[in-house]
Amino acid sequence: MSDAQGKGILQVKDVSLELGGKLILDRLNIDFWSGHIHAVVGQNGAGKSTLANTIMGLSGYRHHSGDIIFEGETIKGLSVDQRARRGITLAWQEPARFEGLKVSALLFAAMRGKDRDRAAGALEQVGLEPAAYLDRAADKTLSGGERKRIELASILAMRPKVVLLDEPDSGIDVDALEHIFSAMRSLKGQGTTVIVITHSPTVLKQSEHAFLICCGKLIYKGGTAEISRYFENTCGPCDHKGAPTLKELT
Amino acid sequence: MSDILPADVLASSGIDPHDVLTDDVARLVVHENKVLGSHLVPGLSVDVEETASGIDAAITVKAGTVVARPVHMCFGVLPEEGLQEILLRINVQDGAKVSILAHCTFPNALKVVHRMNADIHVGKNAEYAYFERHVHGDRGGVTVLPKAAVRVDEGGRFRTEFELIKGRVGRMDIDYETTCLKEAVMEMIARISGSGGDVINISESGRLAGENSRGVLKSYIAVRGHAQAHVKNTLVAEAAYARGHVDCKEIVQDDAVATAVPIVEVRNPKAFVTHEAAIGSVDSRQLETLMSRGLNEEDATELIISGLLS
Numbered sequence: 001m002s003d004a005q006g007k008g009i010l011q012v013k014d015v016s017l018e019l020g021g022k023l024i025l026d027r028l029n030i031d032f033w034s035g036h037i038h039a040v041v042g043q044n045g046a047g048k049s050t051l052a053n054t055i056m057g058l059s060g061y062r063h064h065s066g067d068i069i070f071e072g073e074t075i076k077g078l079s080v081d082q083r084a085r086r087g088i089t090l091a092w093q094e095p096a097r098f099e100g101l102k103v104s105a106l107l108f109a110a111m112r113g114k115d116r117d118r119a120a121g122a123l124e125q126v127g128l129e130p131a132a133y134l135d136r137a138a139d140k141t142l143s144g145g146e147r148k149r150i151e152l153a154s155i156l157a158m159r160p161k162v163v164l165l166d167e168p169d170s171g172i173d174v175d176a177l178e179h180i181f182s183a184m185r186s187l188k189g190q191g192t193t194v195i196v197i198t199h200s201p202t203v204l205k206q207s208e209h210a211f212l213i214c215c216g217k218l219i220y221k222g223g224t225a226e227i228s229r230y231f232e233n234t235c236g237p238c239d240h241k242g243a244p245t246l247k248e249l250t
Numbered sequence: 251m252s253d254i255l256p257a258d259v260l261a262s263s264g265i266d267p268h269d270v271l272t273d274d275v276a277r278l279v280v281h282e283n284k285v286l287g288s289h290l291v292p293g294l295s296v297d298v299e300e301t302a303s304g305i306d307a308a309i310t311v312k313a314g315t316v317v318a319r320p321v322h323m324c325f326g327v328l329p330e331e332g333l334q335e336i337l338l339r340i341n342v343q344d345g346a347k348v349s350i351l352a353h354c355t356f357p358n359a360l361k362v363v364h365r366m367n368a369d370i371h372v373g374k375n376a377e378y379a380y381f382e383r384h385v386h387g388d389r390g391g392v393t394v395l396p397k398a399a400v401r402v403d404e405g406g407r408f409r410t411e412f413e414l415i416k417g418r419v420g421r422m423d424i425d426y427e428t429t430c431l432k433e434a435v436m437e438m439i440a441r442i443s444g445s446g447g448d449v450i451n452i453s454e455s456g457r458l459a460g461e462n463s464r465g466v467l468k469s470y471i472a473v474r475g476h477a478q479a480h481v482k483n484t485l486v487a488e489a490a491y492a493r494g495h496v497d498c499k500e501i502v503q504d505d506a507v508a509t510a511v512p513i514v515e516v517r518n519p520k521a522f523v524t525h526e527a528a529i530g531s532v533d534s535r536q537l538e539t540l541m542s543r544g545l546n547e548e549d550a551t552e553l554i555i556s557g558l559l560s
């Protein structure tokens with residue numbers, strides 16, 4: 001990456017991971033720079049969610065080789081909550097449903113306090129009316145899109161140092177997409193490093209830098225415009241068998 | 251026990267006596283077999299007799315009466331040992347509406363038995379909602395034996411909710427039976443948290459005997475330590491367009507054991523009953539979501555369980 005101002009905050013170093021006897025992440029090396037919006041882009045099945053889950057340290061993703069460095073220290077041995085308390089969090093592609101818990105309880109949990117105004121502010125930032133949502137149950141009565149936006153609100157309320165957003169547009173209707181994008185900019189505005197995982201060219205364009213992965217390998221890294229062009233023109237028709245080797249676009 | 255005041259019993263159950271000891275709130279406060287206080291509102295009559303081991307109360311809400319504020323009932327045994335047998339005969343006459351908020355408090359129990367026998371009649375188009383909260387101490391020395399037989403007449407509504415999430419359960423056997431006539435609606439809910447060597451047995455049965463009647467049985471239970479929970483819920487639909495659902499969710503931790511036996515029976519081809527049971531540890535996706543926001547595993551688990559029991 002050619003950004004001289006940004007400073008490395010999170011490094012994926014030579015990370016490989018096998019799942020079900022298959023190599024899903026293949027010697028990945030990625031540096032994420034503080035305060036930027038990065039995209040990790042690739043076709044379905046490329047290994048993007050696996051990478052996010054591995055960085056978060058979810059169960060089933062802890063046995064990787066290589067290392068993950070956050071603010072200069074390895075986090076490889078840390079549990080999910082320890083990583084979260086260091087400042088890393090993840091928004092799932094398919095957020096959980098919480099039986100019996102209110103939306104406000106989820107926001108309070110994320111911000112480790114019961115500041116209703118701050119919780120309301122976070123909901124507003126994702127385009128949800130606080131009065132209508134704070135006391136609603138965060139269960140199956142919410143649509144998938146509402147759950148995505150509430151999860152994003154809880155992350156805004158949490159104010160993490162790094163957030164992994166896994167397919168933030170999935171289940172979101174076109175009208176609400178702009179709220180997701182503005183929330184990404186708000187996160188950046190509050191100093192959070194954003195890593196957006198996507199296979200959507202539209203979402204990719206919201207980023208400043210991008211990493212293209214295919215078959216668990218890093219194929220390209222560089223500015224969003226170049227990666228977008230490559231992704232749309234080359235990945236689209238490609239059967240992504242026999243991934244090419246890394247080239248760097250500057 | 252003449253030195254125990256109504257306010258003591260109320261306070262031990264977590265109620266602010268000032269909220270209840272007012273003129274517009276009907277109440278009945280019982281310690282062991284003594285009525286410490288009672289207060290009525292128009293349309294509500296309470297006929298209480300003290301027995302050797304408890305009370306025998308007939309509660310009637312006159313036809314068409316709507317009791318605006320919930321009636322408070324408080325049953326307690328404050329010493330370490332005791333027996334309390336409550337006999338309730340409740341008659342909510344046609345078109346009447348009432349809700350009861352009952353607290354049962356045994357904060358110091360080592361050897362307390364609390365038996366409740368309720369015979370409940372909900373009249374035509376009448377509404378009766380009963381909420382019972384138990385507040386137990388942490389020594390587990392309570393045996394709670396609530397039993398109820400309920401009949402809901404045409405168009406009537408009955409809802410009962412049992413909550414025991416503070417303190418140790420001890421031993422509990424819930425045995426409720428409800429029959430719904432035409433277009434009647436019933437809902438029976440239990441939310442219980444068990445720990446230590448607690449034993450929880452729930453047997454709820456509903457009979458949807460009338461056309462278009464509806465019924466739901468819900469049991470939400472969390473057990474840890476060596477606690478055991480056994481839930482047997484039965485819903486029988488006998489009439490056309492009767493609809494019912496049985497839902498049981500149990501979270502099991504440590505060496506605890508939970509079982510669920512939902513029995514659904516349909517005796518009319520136009521009736522429809524469903525059931526759902528989920529037993530297991532805390533959902534890992536929910537847990538990891540909360541942990542990825544910084545909660546440790548214990549706090550995350552507690553929050554999820556509090557949701558289940560809320």
Ligand SMILES: Nc1ncnc2c1ncn2[C@@H]1O[C@H](COP(=O)(O)OP(=O)(O)O)[C@@H](O)[C@H]1O
Pocket residue numbers: 019020022024042043044045046047048049050051
């Ligand atoms: N637990 C697993 N066991 C075996 N294979 C898995 C597992 N999880 C994911 N995979 C496989 O790994 C590949 C990458 O999956 P994923 O990271 O979800 O892709 P993406 O998010 O890029 O669409 C896919 O081929 C998928 O089938």
Ligand SMILES: [Mg+2]
Pocket residue numbers: 048049050093167
């Ligand atoms: Mg994915």
